[in-house]
Amino acid sequence: NEIYLQGLGGAVPPFTTDPDALEQSARDRLGPGPFWYVAGGAGSSATVRANREAFDRVRIVPRMLTNATERHLGVTVLGTELPAPVMLAPVGVQSILHPDGELATARAAAELGVPMVLSTASSHTIEEVAEASGDGPRWYQLYWPNDPDVCASLLDRARKAGYTALVVTLDTWTLAWRPHDLDQAYLPFLRGVGTAIPFSDPVFRAGLQKSPEEDLPMAILRWVQLFTGTDKSWDQLAFLREHWDGPIVLKGIQHADDARKAVEYGMDGVVVSNHGGRQVDGAVGSLDALPSIVEAVGEQVDVLFDSGIRTGADIVKALALGAKAVMVGRPFAYGLAHGGQVGVKHVLRSLLADFDLTLGLSGHRSPADLGPDALRFS
Numbered sequence: 001n002e003i004y005l006q007g008l009g010g011a012v013p014p015f016t017t018d019p020d021a022l023e024q025s026a027r028d029r030l031g032p033g034p035f036w037y038v039a040g041g042a043g044s045s046a047t048v049r050a051n052r053e054a055f056d057r058v059r060i061v062p063r064m065l066t067n068a069t070e071r072h073l074g075v076t077v078l079g080t081e082l083p084a085p086v087m088l089a090p091v092g093v094q095s096i097l098h099p100d101g102e103l104a105t106a107r108a109a110a111e112l113g114v115p116m117v118l119s120t121a122s123s124h125t126i127e128e129v130a131e132a133s134g135d136g137p138r139w140y141q142l143y144w145p146n147d148p149d150v151c152a153s154l155l156d157r158a159r160k161a162g163y164t165a166l167v168v169t170l171d172t173w174t175l176a177w178r179p180h181d182l183d184q185a186y187l188p189f190l191r192g193v194g195t196a197i198p199f200s201d202p203v204f205r206a207g208l209q210k211s212p213e214e215d216l217p218m219a220i221l222r223w224v225q226l227f228t229g230t231d232k233s234w235d236q237l238a239f240l241r242e243h244w245d246g247p248i249v250l251k252g253i254q255h256a257d258d259a260r261k262a263v264e265y266g267m268d269g270v271v272v273s274n275h276g277g278r279q280v281d282g283a284v285g286s287l288d289a290l291p292s293i294v295e296a297v298g299e300q301v302d303v304l305f306d307s308g309i310r311t312g313a314d315i316v317k318a319l320a321l322g323a324k325a326v327m328v329g330r331p332f333a334y335g336l337a338h339g340g341q342v343g344v345k346h347v348l349r350s351l352l353a354d355f356d357l358t359l360g361l362s363g364h365r366s367p368a369d370l371g372p373d374a375l376r377f378s
C-alpha cells in the first residue's frame with residue numbers, strides 16, 4: 001500500500017528488490033571483490049544453484065475463500081516472540097559492504113523487531129552491535145574457537161550484551177575452496193572498506209604486539225589459529241552448554257542423524273543450512289534436506305532453515321515443509337551495500353510484505369496454517 005500510495009505521488013522505491021535485479025545492481029555498485037565475497041559459492045557453485053533449484057521443484061497450491069484477508073505473522077522461536085518467521089542470518093565482516101557494517105544491520109533489524117544473528121567474524125564488537133540494536137532481539141553466532149578461554153569469554157560477553165540465543169555454526173571449521181575469493185587472494189575481505197577494518201573485536205587483539213590495523217597479517221593469523229582446523233566432538237557441546245544458559249541451536253545441519261544427535265546432546269534446535277552453498281560444492285539443496293530433518297526432530301525442537309530464501313513464496317515453502325522460521329543472508333547484504341540501515345530495512349520490509357501477501361493469497365492466515373498439503377512437488 002505504501003509503495004502504491006507513494007507511486008500516486010510519483011515516487012518510486014529506493015532500489016529494486018527483485019532478487020536477480022538486486023544482485024545485479026549490487027554487483028554494479030560494489031565492484032568485483034566485495035560483490036563476489038557475498039555472491040560466491042564453493043567450487044563450481046553447484047550448491048548455490050541446487051539451493052534455488054530445490055525451491056523451483058516445489059509449488060504452492062493456493063486455496064480460495066479461506067478468510068485469509070486478515071493475517072497474523074507472529075511466531076515464537078526458542079522462546080523469542082518474533083513479528084514474523086524471519087531473521088537475519090549471520091554474515092561476517094559487513095564493513096566490506098558498507099562502513100557502518102553490522103551497526104546498520106542491527107539498527108534496521110531492531111526497527112522491524114526482526115532478530116539479527118551477529119557473526120563471530122563481525123567488523124564491530126559484540127558490545128557495539130548490541131548498543132546499535134538497543135531493545136531489538138539479537139542472537140549470537142559462534143564460530144567455535146579452539147581456545148576454551150576465548151570461547152567462554154565470547155559467550156560471556158554475548159550474554160552480558162543481551163544476545164538471547166546461541167547459534168553454533170558447525171559447517172565452517174575451515175573455509176571451503178571458494179574460487180572467487182581465492183582469485184583475489186581474499187583482499188577485499190582483508191581490507192574491508194573505509195576506516196572500519198574487519199576483525200576489530202578485542203578477541204583478535206589478544207596476543208598481538210600491535211593493533212590489527214597496524215599488523216593485519218598477524219590479526220588474520222590469529223583468526224586462523226583460533227578458528228580453524230581442530231577437531232571438535234559432540235561431547236564437547238557440554239562445554240557450550242556450561243557457558244551459555246540460553247537456548248543453543250546448531251547451524252549447518254543437513255542430515256537427519258545429525259539433527260537427532262543435536263537433540264540427544266541437549267540442543268534446543270537446528271538450523272538446516274549449507275551456508276548458502278559456500279562450503280560443500282555439490283551438496284544437496286538445503287530445502288531438499290529439510291523434510292527428513294523435520295520428520296526426525298521437528299516435534300522435539302525448533303527447526304530453522306536457510307540457504308536460498310529470496311522471496312515470500314520461498315518462506316511459505318520452507319514453513320510448509322516444517323521450518324519454524326527462516327534466515328536470510330545475501331539479500332539483506334545487498335541491501336546493506338545499497339544504503340546501510342535504510343537499505344537493509346527496505347529489503348527486509350519488502351520480503352516481509354511479499355511473504356504476507358503470498359501467505360494470504362494462497363489461503364493461509366498464519367504460519368501455523370501451513371503444512372505439506374499447501375505444496376505440490378514436481
Ligand code: FNR
Nearest residue numbers: 038089090091092119169275276307308328329330
Ligand atoms: C555467510 N554466512 C555465515 N554464516 C555464519 O554462520 N557465520 C558467518 O560469519 C557467515 N558469513 C557469511 C558471509 C556472507 C557474505 C554470506 C553470503 C554468508 C552464511 C549465512 O549465515 C547463511 O547461512 C547463508 O547466507 C544463507 O544463504 P543465502 O540466504 O545467502 O542464500
